[in-house]
Amino acid sequence: MSSRSPFDTEFTAGLADLQNLGRYKIIRKLGQGGAAVVYLGSDRYIKRYVAIKLSQPTTDRAKERFFIEAQSAGRLNHPNIVTVYDANIYRDFCYLVLEYVEGPTLKKFCMKKNLLPPKRVVELISSACNALDYAHKQGVIHKDVKPSNIMVNSEGAAKITDFGIAQITEKTAELGVFGTPSYMSPEQAEDREVGTQSDVFSLGCVLYELLTGVRAFQGNNQFAIMYKIIHKDPASILDLRPDLPPILDQITRKAMAKDLRERYQSCMAFADDLRVALRGLSGIVKEDEKTSDLVDYVHHVPFFHNFTRDQVKELVATDNIIKVPKGRVVVAEGEISDTFYIILSGKLKIRKGNKDIAWVVDGECFGEMAYIAGQPRYATVVADTDCILMEITPDLVDKLSKEIQFLFFKNFAMTLVRRLSKNPET
Numbered sequence: 001m002s003s004r005s006p007f008d009t010e011f012t013a014g015l016a017d018l019q020n021l022g023r024y025k026i027i028r029k030l031g032q033g034g035a036a037v038v039y040l041g042s043d044r045y046i047k048r049y050v051a052i053k054l055s056q057p058t059t060d061r062a063k064e065r066f067f068i069e070a071q072s073a074g075r076l077n078h079p080n081i082v083t084v085y086d087a088n089i090y091r092d093f094c095y096l097v098l099e100y101v102e103g104p105t106l107k108k109f110c111m112k113k114n115l116l117p118p119k120r121v122v123e124l125i126s127s128a129c130n131a132l133d134y135a136h137k138q139g140v141i142h143k144d145v146k147p148s149n150i151m152v153n154s155e156g157a158a159k160i161t162d163f164g165i166a167q168i169t170e171k172t173a174e175l176g177v178f179g180t181p182s183y184m185s186p187e188q189a190e191d192r193e194v195g196t197q198s199d200v201f202s203l204g205c206v207l208y209e210l211l212t213g214v215r216a217f218q219g220n221n222q223f224a225i226m227y228k229i230i231h232k233d234p235a236s237i238l239d240l241r242p243d244l245p246p247i248l249d250q251i252t253r254k255a256m257a258k259d260l261r262e263r264y265q266s267c268m269a270f271a272d273d274l275r276v277a278l279r280g281l282s283g284i285v286k287e288d289e290k291t292s293d294l295v296d297y298v299h300h301v302p303f304f305h306n307f308t309r310d311q312v313k314e315l316v317a318t319d320n321i322i323k324v325p326k327g328r329v330v331v332a333e334g335e336i337s338d339t340f341y342i343i344l345s346g347k348l349k350i351r352k353g354n355k356d357i358a359w360v361v362d363g364e365c366f367g368e369m370a371y372i373a374g375q376p377r378y379a380t381v382v383a384d385t386d387c388i389l390m391e392i393t394p395d396l397v398d399k400l401s402k403e404i405q406f407l408f409f410k411n412f413a414m415t416l417v418r419r420l421s422k423n424p425e426t
Contacts, residue, residue, distance in 0.1 A: 024044070043085075075138055110209045132203065144183075182218070184226065185198035204216075207251070211241060245321075276386045301344055311407070330383060343364050344387075348382060
């Protein structure tokens with residue numbers, strides 16, 4: 001196997017005096033890697049800055065693949081995808097003309113000293129999910145999702161680039177696999193057929209690294225990394241960052257599931273869970289940052305309209321918020337339990353026998369009769385959407401101040417009265 005990169009000095013010597021590529025004027029070099037060199041250019045006709053990426057395919061097959069994928073990527077028109085304007089050949093090089101994005105890549109924010117707040121991470125990855133889902137619906141799979149392929153423009157928006165284009169080097173061609181080892185999916189690492197869920201896995205690896213500052217899969221060489229991707233699970237993000245909300249650990253694990261049946265079936269499903277996290281838990285931050293979006297979010301739930309912010313803060317500190325996926329039974333008819341729930345987001349259906357008799361939504365509570373009287377559950381409650389719930393037990397309430405206890409009983413009594421007035425049969 002040759003260790004020579006397509007962009008060693010002898011290969012790039014011919015580009016040293018490069019001033020023009022067709023209608024594009026070369027301004028300066030932006031960067032260079034093992035498989036490509038990127039220039040800042042100017043389109044003489046349209047009068048706009050562009051990024052020009054040159055690569056040197058090593059085989060006719062690689063060159064053919066370059067143009068097939070350039071054509072595919074050129075069809076994509078999405079606000080979170082870097083636009084491909086043009087594709088052509090210069091000497092032995094293939095080059096792409098791309099939208100110029102001024103800003104860093106997510107690689108910068110994978111360093112522990114540069115970690116972003118969890119809320120911001122979720123926003124960026126959610127946008128990337130939307131972009132990938134759009135591409136997948138156009139029949140385009142990225143195949144090389146990694147932090148350096150996701151840029152952040154001057155307005156703070158995520159922009160995905162390099163949709164599998166010009167990624168073939170001598171090494172990857174000889175290995176028979178495509179992608180960057182640390183972010184490969186198991187199916188890529190095993191050189192199996194790659195579908196859209198491969199991008200889900202890779203984006204899950206990016207999410208993991210942005211949250212922790214640690215790569216999910218590491219090794220002394222690419223083969224060791226690929227072995228871990230196929231056979232080993234990374235440490236929980238909670239082991240590395242105990243301050244993170246458990247919902248993000250659940251999402252990250254599902255995105256990086258090795259079994260395709262357990263992994264998110266689409267980037268849209270991935271994004272849906274991220275949006276749930278964003279609504280309910282993504283605001284968990286350090287106290288010294290003088291803010292707590294989680295407290296603010298809970299405080300705006302109708303059930304807590306008469307709570308002070310400090311009272312909500314005391315309640316949130318008890319770590320009693322849970323995520324419930326769509327379709328899960330939260331309480332079952334006939335069971336004995338003294339727990340009741342307040343809905344922070346989502347919708348649940350109340351089922352008696354085989355009949356749905358009512359629905360409960362944000363700000364409402366359920367299970368309070370079992371809590372008050374210790375009676376068996378009157379009905380079954382099933383999540384009709386993904387939900388975030390606050391779980392209330394007698395032990396928890398006993399630990400709260402008398403003022404908060406009074407507000408709890410008053411508010412769920414009022415909620416119960418309203419529900420019974422609307423649905424006397426419940």
